[in-house]
Amino acid sequence: MNIITDKIIPEFYIQTFSLLFFPEDNNFSKNFESKNHIIISIDRNITVKICYNNKTAVKTEIFENKTENDPVIQAGKLFYKAAGEITGIYPPWGIYTGIRPAVTAGDILIKNDFNIEKTVKKLCGDYMMYKNKAELAVEIFINNFKRGLYDVRENEYSLYISIPFCPTRCKYCSFTSFTGPKLLKLIPEYIKKLTEEIEQTGKITKNMNLKSVYIGGGTPTVLNCESLKIILNAVKNNFNIEYINEYTVECGRADTINEEKLILLKSFGIDRISVNPQTINDDVLQKIGRIHTSEDFYRAFFAAKKSGIKNINTDCIIGLPGESRESMINTINTLIDLKPENITVHSLCIKKSSELKKEKYEISKNMNLNEIAEKYYKILINSGYKPYYLYRQKYTAENLENIGFCLDDHECLYNIYMMDELQTIFGMGAGAITKIVKNKKIERIANYKYPYEYIENDFQINKESNNIKLKILREE
Numbered sequence: 001m002n003i004i005t006d007k008i009i010p011e012f013y014i015q016t017f018s019l020l021f022f023p024e025d026n027n028f029s030k031n032f033e034s035k036n037h038i039i040i041s042i043d044r045n046i047t048v049k050i051c052y053n054n055k056t057a058v059k060t061e062i063f064e065n066k067t068e069n070d071p072v073i074q075a076g077k078l079f080y081k082a083a084g085e086i087t088g089i090y091p092p093w094g095i096y097t098g099i100r101p102a103v104t105a106g107d108i109l110i111k112n113d114f115n116i117e118k119t120v121k122k123l124c125g126d127y128m129m130y131k132n133k134a135e136l137a138v139e140i141f142i143n144n145f146k147r148g149l150y151d152v153r154e155n156e157y158s159l160y161i162s163i164p165f166c167p168t169r170c171k172y173c174s175f176t177s178f179t180g181p182k183l184l185k186l187i188p189e190y191i192k193k194l195t196e197e198i199e200q201t202g203k204i205t206k207n208m209n210l211k212s213v214y215i216g217g218g219t220p221t222v223l224n225c226e227s228l229k230i231i232l233n234a235v236k237n238n239f240n241i242e243y244i245n246e247y248t249v250e251c252g253r254a255d256t257i258n259e260e261k262l263i264l265l266k267s268f269g270i271d272r273i274s275v276n277p278q279t280i281n282d283d284v285l286q287k288i289g290r291i292h293t294s295e296d297f298y299r300a301f302f303a304a305k306k307s308g309i310k311n312i313n314t315d316c317i318i319g320l321p322g323e324s325r326e327s328m329i330n331t332i333n334t335l336i337d338l339k340p341e342n343i344t345v346h347s348l349c350i351k352k353s354s355e356l357k358k359e360k361y362e363i364s365k366n367m368n369l370n371e372i373a374e375k376y377y378k379i380l381i382n383s384g385y386k387p388y389y390l391y392r393q394k395y396t397a398e399n400l401e402n403i404g405f406c407l408d409d410h411e412c413l414y415n416i417y418m419m420d421e422l423q424t425i426f427g428m429g430a431g432a433i434t435k436i437v438k439n440k441k442i443e444r445i446a447n448y449k450y451p452y453e454y455i456e457n458d459f460q461i462n463k464e465s466n467n468i469k470l471k472i473l474r475e476e
């Protein structure tokens with residue numbers, strides 16, 4: 001796909017749209033030997049011309065330039081209409097490219113004195129969102145606003161601790177997670193390095209107030225009890241966790257969960273865990289590379305309930321290979337019957353580094369995941385769950401979203417703090433990213449991505465630069 005735009009329109013912006021409509025042709029260049037190309041021009045009019053597979057669509061309007069962002073929005077709308085005309089695809093989030101729709105909805109809602117009708121109309125008009133998506137973004141912001149979940153202070157922070165190891169790698173996974181005996185041998189050295197970083201972070205944050213801790217992965221419970229205990233003790237000895245609002249361990253895989261580990265987690269004050277089936281269809285579990293069955297999930301879930309950990313999340317994914325519309329909804333209904341405090345529904349995301357991408361897996365165009373998403377949403381709402389957490393990713397099937405649902409007063413606070421970038425998050429471990437939030441500005445510090453790099457180096461990619469960023473925390 002060849003793209004040429006007026007200098008006012010960022011080429012990357014149009015490339016992002018192109019992935020929604022033309023995912024099979026995502027190598028962009030300015031070599032016009034290809035018949036497939038996009039041209040955007042601006043003079044008195046703004047014009048978008050798309051030629052693709054012997055089809056051509058041209059959309060043009062009088063160029064309006066009342067604000068700095070107007071030409072970008074105009075170009076986006078024209079592109080959406082032209083690409084839709086060629087492909088028959090009209091993504092439900094319209095031209096909205098951000099990953100945090102609820103944040104955008106909240107900004108507009110506040111500017112419109114909390115007038116929901118005006119806000120939804122603006123989201124549909126400016127971004128061409130489907131009405132149900134605009135209403136979803138507004139609903140989530142209002143739910144969390146009413147609960148006071150956006151009320152945070154600058155001296156508050158949360159912790160993210162990365163355990164990037166798994167028993168096997170799922171075919172849809174693109175995270176930096178290490179599997180196999182050889183790579184799992186890195187765990188002792190990794191834990192030693194991780195505890196050093198935990199100690200260092202404890203010193204940096206000694207004058208701040210810790211609000212939540214999230215140990216994620218990978219699969220943290222791939223570690224044995226001895227290793228888990230070392231990490232949990234490091235957190236306990238270097239941070240004041242007595243008054244935190246939430247302590248999560250993402251257990252994830254049923255094949256890594258047992259009673260001994262659950263008792264250990266409970267003894268350290270962990271009050272939220274994830275036990276993730278992804279689907280209760282055993283054939284699908286096998287196809288995606290998970291080595292547990294639906295029966296293993298039930299065993300792990302009931303063991304977690306028995307442990308007394310008060311907040312249990314279950315993840316599932318719509319769009320997995322081998323699923324039918326009926327089996328996806330059956331998974332949702334099964335989870336509802338179990339009554340976990342959280343149910344998180346992900347839309348399948350086929351990223352470049354995943355096995356599904358290499359296998360060129362495509363979801364049937366007859367599946368209509370958007371319709372399934374609308375159906376599961378209604379089922380969950382009618383069952384007493386409410387949406388509190390929403391984010392979007394590139395390469396997501398049918399340009400859909402991931403939504404966290406919860407029973408009353410069981411929101412995952414860390415997810416809200418992190419996704420909405422409300423407070424500083426200190427990330428520790430390989431692949432973790434620290435976000436320093438200060439005076440409405442955000443500075444990021446990236447750790448080395450791979451465990452062997454992390455072990456061999458001094459945690460962070462650019463320590464000197466990062467020390468300068470850390471000074472921001474001490475500035476008044």
